[in-house]
Amino acid sequence: MIQMIDPELEKYAEAHSGKPNALLQELETYTYENCGQPQMVTGSLQGALLRLLVRLTGARNILEIGLFTGYSALTMAQALPEDGKITSCEIDKKNAAIARSFIERSPHSARIDIRMGPALQTLANLNGPFDLAFLDADKENYCSYYDLVLPLLRPGGLLVADNVLWSGKVLDPKEETDRAIADFNNKVVADPDVEVVLLTLRDGVSLIQKLSTQR
Ligand SMILES: C[S@@+](CC[C@H](N)C(=O)[O-])C[C@H]1O[C@@H](n2cnc3c(N)ncnc32)[C@H](O)[C@@H]1O
Structure with a gap:
């Protein structure tokens, strides 16, 4: 993921937004020291946005x-x-x-249900309605996830999709993953059943509200 905003401004934005607690800070450090592709971690700024969105929507049932x-x-x-x-x-x-070991140290372990396996299969067997969904997995399947997740969202529910700028590669898609994200963004903006805003936060975050009761 390339840094699309001036690093000093990014730091300023982080310093003037809600902060992660000690366990989240430890988890981020652990991920950077022990895992491949640690930049996939959501991090402080986007984490604050997610918490705000959960509270604003009054979400009780979340799909990740x-x-x-x-x-x-x-x-x-x-x-x-x-x-x-x-x-x-x-x-x-x-x-x-790793996630389980940190979740078990939090007060939230009874509330986070981890479903192992390819998400397309997991989603096919899930029942909604969900109030909020956070899409942040394999980019090649974003369009398929959209088709499966939208019917699982309640009308008025929110889909948050990460990495929708894909380091700027959406402007000139060359690889399969670049095209998958560009196709996803085109699909969402053309869908009359949703309202979308693509935020230029970090690697791009789309907020997509389901308007229709039809899906
Ligand atoms: C960008 S990371 C998620 C970051 C996470 N939301 C966070 O805040 O740290 C993407 C994750 O999706 C998982 N993943 C990739 N393909 C998947 C699939 N088909 N089904 C389920 N999970 C998948 C990867 O193993 C990886 O852990």
Whole structure:
């Protein structure tokens, strides 16, 4: 992921936004020291956005596609009400084991349900409605995830999709993954059943509200 905003401004934005708690800070450090592709971790700024969105939408039932080491699940769990729940899909056992070890140290372990396996299969067997979904897994499947997740969202529910600028490669897609993200963005903006805003935060975050009761 390339840095698209001046690093000093990014630091300033982080310093003037909500902060991760000590466990999240430890998890981020652990991920950077022990895992491949640690930049996949959601991090402080986007974590603050996720917590805000969970509270603003009053979400109780959250779906996550892409747990990794658990940063986004743990940060969203902080903003959930007592009876809230997160169902999180992950394919990689090592990532899930790290996530579990941190989740178990938090007060939220009973509220985060990890579903192992390819998310397309997991989603096909899930029942909604979900109030909020966070899409942050394999980019090649973003369009398929969209088709499966939208019917699982309640009308008015929110889909948050990460990496939608894909380091700027959406402007001139060359690789399969570049095209997959560009196709996803084209599909969403052309869908009359949703309202979308693509935020230029970090690697691009789309906020997509389901308007229709038809899907
Ligand atoms: C960008 S990371 C998620 C980052 C995470 N949301 C966080 O805040 O740290 C993407 C994760 O999706 C997982 N993943 C990739 N393909 C998948 C699939 N087909 N089904 C489920 N999980 C998948 C990867 O193993 C990886 O852990």
